[in-house]
Amino acid sequence: MNREDDGNELVVDGPTTFPVGRRDFLKLTSTGVLVLMAVDSAHGVQETARPQTGRQGYPTDVNAYLHIGADNHVTCFVGKVELGQGAMTALSQLLAEDLDVALSSVEIVCGDTDLCPWDMGTFGSLSIRSFGPVLRDAAAEARGVLLLLASERFQVPAEKLGVKAGVVTVAGDAAKKVTYGQLTEGKRIERKLESRPALKPVKAFTIVGTSAPRRDAQDKVTGKAKYAGDIVPAGALHARVLRPPAHGATLAQVDTSAAEKIPGVRVIRDGDLVAVLHEHRDEADKALALVKAQFTRNDPPVDNATIFDHLVKKAPRGQTPASGGDVAGFMGPADRMFEQIYFDSYMAHAPMETHSAVAAVENGKVTVWAGTQTPFPVKNQIMQALRLPADKVRVITPYVGGGFGGKSASRQAVEAARLATLTGKPVRVVFSRDEEFFYDTFRPAAVLKITSALDASNAIVLWDYQVYAAGERGAAHFYNIANHRTTVYGGWGGGGTAGYHPFAIGPWRAPGASTNAFARESHIDVMAAKAGMDPVEFRLKNLTDPRMIRALKAAAAKFGWVPKAAPSGRGVGVACGIDAGTYDTLMVEVVVDKATGKVQVTRVVCAQDQGVIVNPEGSLQQVEGCITMGLGYTFSEEIRFKGGEVLDKNFDTYPIPRFSQVPRIDTVFIDAPDVPAQGCGEPAIVPLGAAVANAIFDAVGARVLQLPMTPARVKAAMKP
């Protein structure tokens, strides 16, 4: 079992593919001759003595992560994938830093199940904070072995050696120097160390902490960057798969005769899988339109309006991840009690690249190029679907055109593999935008009920928090409250009964956390307003966590926050969040059009404490991306559905953020060298909805209780 601590993955499975990958890796990258020495048994003991936190399932052999060529060229292998978040750049920096090689000598291979060490998937802002230490350890260990070899070669103690850019030198003897490449001769590093070398301290970093240029830039501005849909093996056919009109529907009857008449079209039927294939995508589209099919509908009796009652009534048993004091027995004056219900809607990931995969079968081995966040779990799914052993399936992940959690599920890869096996031809499965919406694993609709109380000094003394369907991430509050209880019913990873949701749900960038933050931070402001206190001062009064206090003060300083109780008419709002180990405070300024209910965010300040920063410019991009993407869940994104039918099928009715909505964004990174590198790809999206809701209240005195805060909902909230 390999499930990391915050459990944000649907597919849980182990590194069953790794040993096979290693053999192919050897074939591909070296002759497999063991340069350095054999391992003795004492070193095996050393291995097991290593701390295991966060590294379950990752191989301990440094050769799994890196290869140093005789020419000093370093290849880094990671099971993570490049989704646009800059992982390939930041992970290369970590490797180069601890290995002590020039960053320019490092090439990185991502997400190839034959070449790379097993990985659960790229999600949860885990690449740096969780996999980073594993990669750094491997680099430091390799460096240590290389220094040991150099010390033996020169017959000098290791303390006299120095390394710079992959060249080992001897203090006081300029004639003695050797490159890493000369030491390895391009072969595997088999020597082990007596003890694990210490990692470089933060103050010694020269590569980590710099804004190293993105490695994907040239490819991406020239059109050379290959995504799964751009891989075209010779003779490849596009497949269009017949889809049901609604979730739950089953195929009753199908007539493909008209489609078959199009020259060059092949039709495949394998159980419920009906596909038309053609060399050209548009011809396959045409053929699919000619397929006549009848489905038997089996729609769940829910829609956008009734879903919230359903989620509460059919809720699975609750879990209580946090509690303290006495919630059940709390008694307080009614005018100091606050009860409110908040709502969130189903939302789509809508990456610009739809789910895509290409599969080819050669000598009984299936190779699938997939746009996925989870190449190793996808490999296992293909093995199961085709009943193939591990060495007969390889998943390669080219550039991925956005994921946001939605490409953790990758049915297109399994379909491509099945169809390639059935046709004997390479097969491309590229979802239409309609399929992308239909098969998305949506961010779940959710209901959040909060009962709270203040004492006479405006300290929060009661916090009874119940969240339905959004999940545990970000559910527990971080204020100093004597009597509190957090109850979580179901979550984005499921946990409900069959039919709890009318379609698949899944992780959506910081899953559950922005839903929880919307309710919590809105409710904090509800209390602050009742207390007649400025929202920042109210938070400071009720916070004790020093990292959050620091982030709040940093945001206030950058924003120029002037304390005033809301509604002040200014349209400013604040909200805080903790996600992936990172602390955020967002402050926003909005303009509300009272006639239409339309809200424009004009300015956002983000103060973020993510610990050590690997690549400042890359981190800025992630914060900006979070805030910009966050405008969608805040204002416009909402999947409309009727029973099992998803009514939104394209961007005309599912509006995602546009240039004209983007505010000025100022980001302050808190200097926190004492905190190890934490998550960056998700945390800043978390408090945005709440900060905007609070700013709307500050502007017009209306509290909007449901995401997204569409003009209609804002207008409705303004009615007396």
Add this chain to the structure above:
Amino acid sequence: MRLVSFTLNGKPTRLTVDEDRMLLWVLRDDLGLTGTKFGCGQALCGACTVLVNNEAVRSCATSMKDVQGKQVVTIEGLATGDRLHPIQEAFVTHLGFQCGYCTPGMILGAHALLHKNPKPTRAQIIAHMDEYLCRCGAHVRIIQAIESVAGTAQGGVR
């Protein structure tokens, strides 16, 4: 089927195709130019944008007969050898991309704007680019990149 003649990235090109087919799929499937991306299929997102006679068009909604006799430029045709076009250079410098999937369309969209209006204001850039979708949230940097090429950057705004 008919013979369609046009200039593709500076090269005279003649193809015998069904003239009702969309340019996007002919570029991607027949000609192997995969830099032009499929995003929505309904001219809503801009990922498939190419230049036709210097105007940005959505190739998923542009038929082959519409390019007869015209100059078509795709992202592959923008750089001169290894030398990037200034707009491409600006997208690299300002990191006007993340996943990169919308990037070819963004760059060609910006190209069309600057061809028509070499010194657009920020408001004009936003108005022009508003029909181009990016999901990663690279918007602020895309605006900066375009402003830097136009020489109209205001500075200070991120």
